[in-house]
Amino acid sequence: xxxxxxxxxxxxxxxxxxxxxxxxxxxxxxxxxxxxxxxxxxxxxxxxxxxxxxxxxxxxxxxxxxxxxxxxxxxxxxxxxxxxxxxxxxxxxxxxxxxxxxxxxxxxxxxxxxxxxxxxxxxxxxxxxxxxxxxxxxxxxxxxxxxxxxxxxxxxxxxxxxxxxxxxxxxxxxxxxxxxxxxxxxxxxxxxxxxxxxxxxxxxxxxxxxxxxxxxxxxxxxxxxxxxxxxxxxxxxxxxxxxxxxxxxxxxxxxxxxxxxxxxxxxxxxxxxxxxxxxxxxxxxxxxxxxxxxxxxxxxxxxx
Amino acid sequence: xxxxxxxxxxxxxxxxxxxxxxxxxxxxxxxxxxxxxxxxxxxxxxxxxxxxxxxxxxxxxxxxxxxxxxxxxxxxxxxxxxxxxxxxxxxxxxxxxxxxxxxxxxxxxxxxxxxxxxxxxxxxxxxxxxxxxxxxxxxxxxxxxxxxxxxxxxxxxxxxxxxxxxxxxxxxxxxxxxxxxxxxxxxxxxxxxxxxxxxxxxxxxxxxxxxxxxxxxxxxxxxxxxxxxxxxxxxxxxxxxxxxxxxxxxxxxxxxxxxxxxxx
Numbered sequence: 001x002x003x004x005x006x007x008x009x010x011x012x013x014x015x016x017x018x019x020x021x022x023x024x025x026x027x028x029x030x031x032x033x034x035x036x037x038x039x040x041x042x043x044x045x046x047x048x049x050x051x052x053x054x055x056x057x058x059x060x061x062x063x064x065x066x067x068x069x070x071x072x073x074x075x076x077x078x079x080x081x082x083x084x085x086x087x088x089x090x091x092x093x094x095x096x097x098x099x100x101x102x103x104x105x106x107x108x109x110x111x112x113x114x115x116x117x118x119x120x121x122x123x124x125x126x127x128x129x130x131x132x133x134x135x136x137x138x139x140x141x142x143x144x145x146x147x148x149x150x151x152x153x154x155x156x157x158x159x160x161x162x163x164x165x166x167x168x169x170x171x172x173x174x175x176x177x178x179x180x181x182x183x184x185x186x187x188x189x190x191x192x193x194x195x196x197x198x199x200x201x202x203x204x205x206x207x208x209x210x211x212x213x214x215x216x217x218x219x220x221x222x223x224x225x226x227x228x229x230x231x232x233x234x235x236x237x238x239x240x241x242x243x244x245x246x247x248x249x250x251x252x253x254x255x256x257x258x259x260x261x262x263x264x265x266x267x268x269x270x271x272x273x274x275x276x277x278x279x280x281x282x283x284x285x286x287x288x289x290x291x292x293x294x295x296x297x298x299x300x301x302x303x304x
Numbered sequence: 305x306x307x308x309x310x311x312x313x314x315x316x317x318x319x320x321x322x323x324x325x326x327x328x329x330x331x332x333x334x335x336x337x338x339x340x341x342x343x344x345x346x347x348x349x350x351x352x353x354x355x356x357x358x359x360x361x362x363x364x365x366x367x368x369x370x371x372x373x374x375x376x377x378x379x380x381x382x383x384x385x386x387x388x389x390x391x392x393x394x395x396x397x398x399x400x401x402x403x404x405x406x407x408x409x410x411x412x413x414x415x416x417x418x419x420x421x422x423x424x425x426x427x428x429x430x431x432x433x434x435x436x437x438x439x440x441x442x443x444x445x446x447x448x449x450x451x452x453x454x455x456x457x458x459x460x461x462x463x464x465x466x467x468x469x470x471x472x473x474x475x476x477x478x479x480x481x482x483x484x485x486x487x488x489x490x491x492x493x494x495x496x497x498x499x500x501x502x503x504x505x506x507x508x509x510x511x512x513x514x515x516x517x518x519x520x521x522x523x524x525x526x527x528x529x530x531x532x533x534x535x536x537x538x539x540x541x542x543x544x545x546x547x548x549x550x551x552x553x554x555x556x557x558x559x560x561x562x563x564x565x566x567x568x
Contacts, residue, residue, distance in 0.1 A: 017568075019566070053567070056413075056415050057414075058415070058563075058566065058567040058568075059566045059567070060566055064307065077419075078417045078418070079417065081416060081417040083414060086411075086412065086415035088411035088412060088415070090406075090408055090411065091408070091411075092408030092409045092411065093409065093412075094316075094405050094409060096316070101328055105308055105312060107417065108307075108308035109306060109308055109309065109413075109416050109417075109418055110416055110417060128553035146410075148412065158415075176368065214378070275438050304491065
């Protein structure tokens with residue numbers, strides 16, 4: 001874990017963006033190191049897209065700055081963007097073109113010929129490049145967006161809700177692609193409003209809400225801060241008292257033979273005790289985004 | 305210039321361009337085919353033209369309706385063709401900066417290593433190219449069609465008139481380009497540039513009759529182009545340069561404004 005030795009690829013310093021008085025993002029600072037996958041997690045309107053579009057120079061800062069590969073993006077945007085692949089959240093392509101024509105058009109504007117790699121990606125995602133984009137379903141268009149973001153093997157990928165509309169099999173393929181891309185050394189920032197997705201893909205998570213960065217932390221560290229709900233089913237009725245006294249366990253309730261509780265941190269002791277009491281089934285509920293916010297808000301209000 | 309974008313822009317609008325070309329050709333065909341009848345009844349037509357109120361004759365510059373130049377001026381170059389070219393210039397101008405933004409396709413486009421300035425310059429070039437093409441079509445059609453209709457006009461003067469007409473479209477189109485680059489909205493650009501064009505046309509038309517309009521008419525793009533009456537007088541270098549400078553200044557401003565705006 002020599003993370004600190006890796007170069008900083010994306011450096012966001014106190015970035016603020018307001019549109020006509022509305023806050024897009026407010027005083028966000030974070031950095032992303034080379035080879036890292038950073039997940040941006042938050043509900044719609046939390047500022048994830050604004051942050052990504054600021055990184056691409058599409059939006060102008062109200063204040064603050066962003067450097068990518070060490071260059072201020074407002075100074076040298078073109079050179080920087082040649083090393084970036086972007087997948088937008090609100091996807092719009094040219095309906096009258098075929099997939100191949102569209103990819104070719106983008107390559108020409110990039111002054112690159114990466115058709116071989118683009119076609120390999122198409123076949124990987126089971127995307128027929130000869131089809132007219134206007135005839136494609138939402139999910140298939142999303143595949144086109146994935147291909148154009150990855151085809152030139154960029155050093156940095158900015159992916160805005162990349163799996164939306166993809167069926168589970170393609171999602172799996174996409175996750176493999178993200179893994180491979182990370183292993184060849186590329187850096188990835190991806191946004192999502194699904195915690196489980198970010199958890200699977202990202203090394204670190206930045207949680208955003210109403211334009212503010214609430215917390216940025218290692219996925220495992222962050223997850224250990226959230227309460228997970230467990231339903232434990234026993235052979236016969238069970239006494240809740242010993243469970244409630246375990247560290248990190250709270251909100252213990254017993255209904256008939258089922259004990260429900262919330263656990264923060266490691267579950268080892270709880271499971272050990274459950275086995276000792278003759279548990280026959282366990283259901284774990286991963287924290288939802290709402291739970292994440294509740295936990296974070298609880299903490300911040302306690303701290304204040 | 306971004307050649308792939310230029311070619312794509314032209315290709316995307318092939319049908320629209322073909323429509324305007326057909327329209328211009330049809331208009332010229334009709335006007336030329338009517339000409340022999342008009343000429344053979346010159347005295348009556350002149351009487352007929354004379355019978356219009358003085359104001360009306362001034363508005364449509366109907367002074368020499370019986371002559372080939374007067375006929376073409378009145379029927380084509382004083383109003384109909386400039387309005388067609390304004391329509392082309394304004395609708396295209398409104399789209400130059402806005403259509404990719406409104407369609408959402410700008411998202412991926414501006415994530416590419418291309419500069420916004422070059423994007424807009426390319427789109428402007430495509431627009432100017434189309435106006436120039438329509439100007440050439442107009443010129444060729446009249447030059448080739450006139451002998452068939454037994455109408456004698458100078459090739460050079462028709463070229464001058466076609467150029468001025470194209471310039472009309474360009475000046476008002478550049479208003480559309482600037483408003484579009486600033487607002488990012490096609491409807492706003494279309495609305496404002498059409499309003500400007502109509503106001504300019506009214507001022508130009510009524511200038512011979514209304515004192516204060518006569519005073520402001522020298523500042524009117526319509527006067528710089530249509531008002532030069534190039535079919536009669538040849539290209540008015542001074543006015544044409546003013547019109548060109550006007551278009552260049554507006555489009556340069558558009559490029560600068562577009563570079564600084566948010567792509568939403």
